[in-house]
Amino acid sequence: MGTLTGDIERTLVEQARNGDRTAMKQIYDCYSRYLAATCSRYIPNEGDLRDVLQDSFVKIFSSLDKFDYRGEGSLKAWMRQITVNEALKLIRKRKRSDTVEYKWDLPDKEEEEEPDVGKVPPEAIQRMIQALPEGYRTVLNLYVFEQKSHKEIAELMGISESTSASQLHRARAILSRQIRDYMKRMEATL
The missing domain is CATH 1.10.1740.10 (RNA polymerase sigma factor, region 2, helix turn helix motif)
Structure with missing residues (x-):
């Protein structure tokens, strides 16, 4: 249904x-x-x-x-x-x-352009999102899928607006890197 x-x-x-x-x-x-x-x-x-x-x-x-x-x-x-x-x-x-700190290997500088996610199956992207640290994943979902502002996210999660923006930026950086890596692996198998 x-x-x-x-x-x-x-x-x-x-x-x-x-x-x-x-x-x-x-x-x-x-x-x-x-x-x-x-x-x-x-x-x-x-x-x-x-x-x-x-x-x-x-x-x-x-x-x-x-x-x-x-x-x-x-x-x-x-x-x-x-x-x-x-x-x-x-x-x-x-x-x-939960007091665990996440250390992710983020790029030193921002990548010039975001990868073309159209070439990556939705299931793979879903797995990548699910693998994000909880805070990053939650902010990304609220911002992208629920279309919440950083102010709204901050209120919902009990964090500052700048933390929300920072976590979104980091989530996107991690996803961009993971998508690029995925695409490289797929190209290597062809």
């Missing part, structure tokens, strides 16, 4: 609000893969991803009375935001107990 049409979506939301488990299952079946993919951008560990996804659906179904239907796609967007927030909650929780 993909996205529900407006009338069906609205009907299922109303039924789910009234405790209809069949409607809840239909909503879950329709959106769980999409929300899992969204969550995987933040949480690369499959066990943690399942936990966050479960917590997200619990929150979604227990908060349906707060959902305001605004047209087709509004349910999907609302559920995505809850899922991202649940992923960020886990990341913040870990951050409080």
